[in-house]
Amino acid sequence: MFPEFHSENLPKKESAILEKMESNKSFIQSILQIDKPTFQNFVKPYQRIQTELGDLVTEISHLNSVKNNEESQTIYSRLLPKLSEYYTDLGQNEEIFSTLLKIQSTEPNLNQEASKVLENEIRDFRLSGVGLSTDTKNALKEIRVRLSDLSNQFSQNVLNATNAFALYLTEADVEGLPESDKISAKMEDGRYKFTLQFPSYIAYMTYGQNREIRKKLYDGYCTRAPENGKLMEEILELRDKEAKLLGFPTFSHLSLATKVADTPEQVIEFLDHLGKKAKPIALQELNEIKNFAKKLGHNDLEPWDLTYFSEKLKKESFSYDEEIYRPYLEKETVIQGTFLFLEKLLGIQFKQVNTSVWEPSVLCYDLVVDGETRSRLYLDLEVRTEKKGGAWMHNWKPHFQDETGKRELPVAFVVASFPKATETQPSLLRPSDVVTLFHELGHALHHLLSRVNEAFVSGVNGVEWDAVEFPSQFLENFAYEPKVLELFAKHYQTKEPIPNSYIETMVKAKNFMSAMGVVRQIEFAKFDMLIHLEKPTEFRVQEILDQVRKEFSVVFPPTYNKFQNSFTHIFAGGYAAGYYSYKWAELLSANAYYSFVDKGVFDLEHAAHFRKTVLEKGGSGNAMDLFRDFYGRDPEIDALLRLNGIAA
DSSP states (O other), X not given: OOOOOOOSXXXXXXXXXXXXXXXXXXXXXXXTTOXXXXXXXXXXXXXXXXXXXXXXXXXXXXXXXXXXXXXXXXHHHHHHHHHHHHHHHXXXXXXXXXXXXHHHHHOTTOOHHHHHHHHHHHHHHHHHTXXXXXXXXXXXXXXXXXXXXXHHHHHXXXXXXXXXXXXXXXXXXXXXXOXXXXXXXXXXXXXXXXESSHHHHHHHHHHOOOHHHHHHHHHHHHTOOTTHHHHHHHHHHHHHHHHHHXXXXXXXXXXXXXXXXXXHHHHHHHHHHHHHHHHHHHHHHHHHHHHHHXXXXXXXXXXXXXXXXXXXXXXXXXXXXXXXXXXGBBHXXXXXXXXXXXXXHHXXXXXXXXXXXXXXXXXXXXXXXXXXXXXXXXXXXXXXXXXXXXXXXXXXXXXXXXTTSOEEOOEEEEEEEEOOOOSSSOOBOOHXXXXXXXXXXXXXXXXXXXXXXXXXXXXXXXXXXTTTTHHHHHHHGGGGOHHXXXXXXXXXXXXXXXXXXXXXXXXXXXXXXXXXXXXXXXXXXXXXXXXXXXXXXXXXXXXXXXXXXXXXXXXXXXXXXXXXXXXXXXXXXXXXXXXXXHHHHHHHHHHHHHHHHTXXXXXXXXXXXHIIIIITTTTSSXXXXXXXXXXXXXXXXXXXXXXXXXXX
């Protein structure tokens, strides 16, 4: 029913990809000879062969992220320009394009899924440069191959810089740190190692009492990969050229051609509106932290002090301390409890299966709905040095039916960087880790629950980028629901349930300093949109960032802070001129979430409606239309403000 995932023999995988690209080219030539092309005899097999290639590529890109080594880097870097060339050639193939146009005009009564595939494909062919002169096409191809290489370099530079930094500390230096973080950092010689890997970095920035060490970590973190400044300049210049060759005034306009939002102005207006509501509250929040720090004898609050004093104030205001929750959030118990929650919320079940995995700590499950096995999920949740930091969902295979009627089932990976289990202690999570797990599972469910029969619009495929975060943000909100926490928050040693007072405190503390978080997201999003409205130099990028900070920031970093050099989301991760999507999707998710809360959280009838109108539809309809099918009307900004604890 499901293929096994094999992590060995990367050269063999590389050969399979190269062979598949060649066989696909021959196959396309053969179907282009069909006398009367139809959706069934042309588009169906075309989708199948491209999906098969995508599946092979995912195996290597996934391993390069979770088992990163010299071999994976070399092979992946070698494949990227060839893949980029393949997809550019494909996207500029006039014969395929005219065949798709012919099918669209001769088969006007296709179902919604098939129509959406055609509509998306024809749009994407136009965005690939179909109809342009040979010279322009070649220029586009060169730009895309180079951009693919630059993005990979950008990402690798950040990873290398992250891995190159370490501080070795004494017992006195780690005073005040939670025991679990000390255990994670302790070395055999008795010293403690802190790195720029996020779990390690944030642990010291939150609890480390030594201000000089916090500053060293902060400096290391915000000055990573200085060589990326020049790469960024070239990336922005090439993106601008690409947009102009395709007839768009700027890259921002090109980016929005495949999104729900219509224009850069509309996005900026949305961000400005939200920013104006949030900034006055963010300033109040910052003053609270400053006044609190003053009481403790610190008059000059610096960026490397913020997380530390914010955590102390949170503790004092709510007696809230993420650490006291960790014994109640043991990773395995959380996973089982999360599955129980999803069964109660959405009526779905997860059954563990034994199959080959790339790392012993990886777990695998089949997803079952109404007794039917629908898809497969792999969980890789613990931090490792050869694994890229952060958390993500990677879709391996989509749900679809090929031209012979054979059905393929979806498979996805959820990856995170949670604390590693040691010989003396299991992996204990923070509440924020649970939020991360729910978030990535939201993406996975969007993919795994798909009932769409066309691969190109199944699951997360074909979903507009500014709506792709909707199901993930929807699900993460439940990590603060008392009814949900009661299902799995149990002490890992005594099995005692988490005290109600802890849950109440956590819920109250959820929106602590949230307006500061909102303005920070707006800063990233507006900066991203503005730099893509021109082709700025490295110096100009900084100017734009400073200008946006003047508008929305309440905390101003030192001039040597070059956060942009490690902003992989937009320079290596697909969010270019699309970072606003997080807030845009949050607007949808807040409205959907409160529709469940208002029905008492667990309402299987409401859940079935959500599953059928949103999760099972994947990218087969416009995201805003699917949202309206579920919700009955347009989303309201008040729900987003309510979610962030900001008065409307």
